[in-house]
Amino acid sequence: MHPAAERLWKLVPKFAQDAIASGVDRVRGVTPPPPPTPDTSKPIRLMIGPVNYAGQGYRWARAVEETGRVSAKNYVHEANNPLGYAADYTVTWRTSEHSRAWQEAMFEELARDYTHVLLEACMPILGGRFSGDMYRQIEMLQGAGLKVGFIGHGTDVRLPSTHAAAEPWSFFRDDEWVAPELVEAVVAKNLKLIRDTGLPTFVSTPGLLLDLPEAHLLGVVIDPERWANDEPLLVRDRIKVVHAPTNAITKGSGYVRPVAERLAAEGLIEYVELMGIPNDRMPSVLATPTWCSISSAWATTASARARRWPPAESCSRT
Numbered sequence: 001m002h003p004a005a006e007r008l009w010k011l012v013p014k015f016a017q018d019a020i021a022s023g024v025d026r027v028r029g030v031t032p033p034p035p036p037t038p039d040t041s042k043p044i045r046l047m048i049g050p051v052n053y054a055g056q057g058y059r060w061a062r063a064v065e066e067t068g069r070v071s072a073k074n075y076v077h078e079a080n081n082p083l084g085y086a087a088d089y090t091v092t093w094r095t096s097e098h099s100r101a102w103q104e105a106m107f108e109e110l111a112r113d114y115t116h117v118l119l120e121a122c123m124p125i126l127g128g129r130f131s132g133d134m135y136r137q138i139e140m141l142q143g144a145g146l147k148v149g150f151i152g153h154g155t156d157v158r159l160p161s162t163h164a165a166a167e168p169w170s171f172f173r174d175d176e177w178v179a180p181e182l183v184e185a186v187v188a189k190n191l192k193l194i195r196d197t198g199l200p201t202f203v204s205t206p207g208l209l210l211d212l213p214e215a216h217l218l219g220v221v222i223d224p225e226r227w228a229n230d231e232p233l234l235v236r237d238r239i240k241v242v243h244a245p246t247n248a249i250t251k252g253s254g255y256v257r258p259v260a261e262r263l264a265a266e267g268l269i270e271y272v273e274l275m276g277i278p279n280d281r282m283p284s285v286l287a288t289p290t291w292c293s294i295s296s297a298w299a300t301t302a303s304a305r306a307r308r309w310p311p312a313e314s315c316s317r318t
Contacts, residue, residue, distance in 0.1 A: 004182060014131055021035040021098035032102050035109040036089045039071035040246065050123050050239050052076035053153045054246075055085030055142035055279060056204060057120055060151075065179030069315045083246070083279045103129040111144035119204070121156035134193055149200040151218060152208050157191060159211050160184045166210065169255060177249040187211075191264065229287040238267070242286060245273040 009017070038045035046064060048057040052074055057280035061072035096101050096236055103126050110117060110125075122134065130136040139150050158171035159182040172180045191211065191238055194201050200313035209215060241260055245251035259274065264271040277285055 004178070005238065007182075014128075018098040018100075018128075021094035025092065025094050025099075026255040030092055030095065032091045032095045033089070033100065035106045035223045036073040037113055038073055040113055042069060043250065044070040045114045046072040046118065047110060047114050048071055048072065048076070048118045049075040049089075049120060049125055051153065052085055052087050053080070053121070054220070055087075056153070058086045058088065058221060059120075059223065061088065062217065062223075063221050070114065081115070085279045088290075094296070097132070098128055100129075103127050107140065107144075107242055110146060114120075114146060116147045116149070117141055120149050120151045121153050122150065122240070123156075123254070124192055133199070138197060138199070148197075149193055149202065150168075151203065152190075152212060152215065154205070154208070155183065157187060157194070157203065157208055157211050159187050162211060167251065171179070171249050171252070177247075201295040227283050227286075229283070231287050236273060238270045240270045240272065242272050242274060244277060252318065287310045 012020075012318070020191050021191075026187050038047075046061065048061055052058055057074035061074045064070045064072050073088040075091065076085075076087045077093040078090050079085060080094045083267055091102065097124065107126055117125055119134075119138075124132045124134055125141070126137050127141075138148055160170075160183050164170040164172040164180065166276065171177055172183070194212065201215040203209060203212055203215045204218060204220055206217060209217070241263075243253065243260065245253050248254070253273070260269065260271040263269045274285070
């Protein structure tokens with residue numbers, strides 16, 4: 001949720017929030033599935049959630065299972081997964097935040113069958129339990145015998161003031177994306193939570209160690225087999241450069257695009273900018289030598305961002 005919208009929503013009394021959200025779910029026919037159960041024969045049972053940014057919660061779960069000693073599950077709020085990254089368990093944000101029955105079921109499952117919990121982006125694993133109070137949720141989990149830790153993904157633990165001072169290209173040097181002071185307050189709260197609890201903390205990229213120097217690097221994971229294909233390598237006349245930002249501002253598109261377009265105009269590269277491609281289609285889109293006749297200018301218009309990649313039969317070979 002945008003920080004400004006979140007501030008307004010938090011002004012609504014909790015009972016009214018629960019009633020509104022439950023009403024929306026009823027109208028939409030939402031019936032949340034029961035929380036996932038791990039393989040209880042494994043000595044370590046890990047839950048990762050609840051944001052799964054870039055599908056990393058799911059990939060970390062699969063990676064740690066390769067030890068043979070761990071059964072891991074991840075879950076994500078549906079709204080945090082617009083590009084359809086793989087996840088073990090998905091619920092709506094309204095269910096997590098406002099269904100007391102779901103919150104109780106999730107806690108009971110964690111307490112009964114899990115040994116470890118990794119909290120992504122300082123988001124509450126039990127949704128709206130205790131109105132989302134992370135201190136109370138962590139205390140409750142630890143009281144049930146669970147070992148708890150944090151994973152920082154990016155903006156959730158990247159302090160805008162620190163980033164702007166260190167990086168001349170920081171997107172926090174203006175308010176094009178969102179007012180930096182709003183993000184500053186949220187991140188400062190997250191960093192305080194991590195410091196106060198003293199729990200083991202991991203970060204997904206090295207730059208985040210500037211804000212969390214005591215954290216451990218838990219690198220981004222991919223599944224190489226998903227991206228393997230039979231297309232020949234290095235046979236094109238021009239290198240194809242693909243930029244597929246999930247957020248054009250925070251991913252630096254304003255810096256990438258002018259340089260890439262200039263190189264394309266000089267005939268040195270072929271530049272394609274993609275928006276809104278579902279994650280399960282990205283391997284085939286990147287692998288295929290057939291590209292639809294779109295320009296980067298088209299791809300960055302507001303109308304293009306609302307569209308999906310056209311079917312392959314509408315493309316012509318380049």
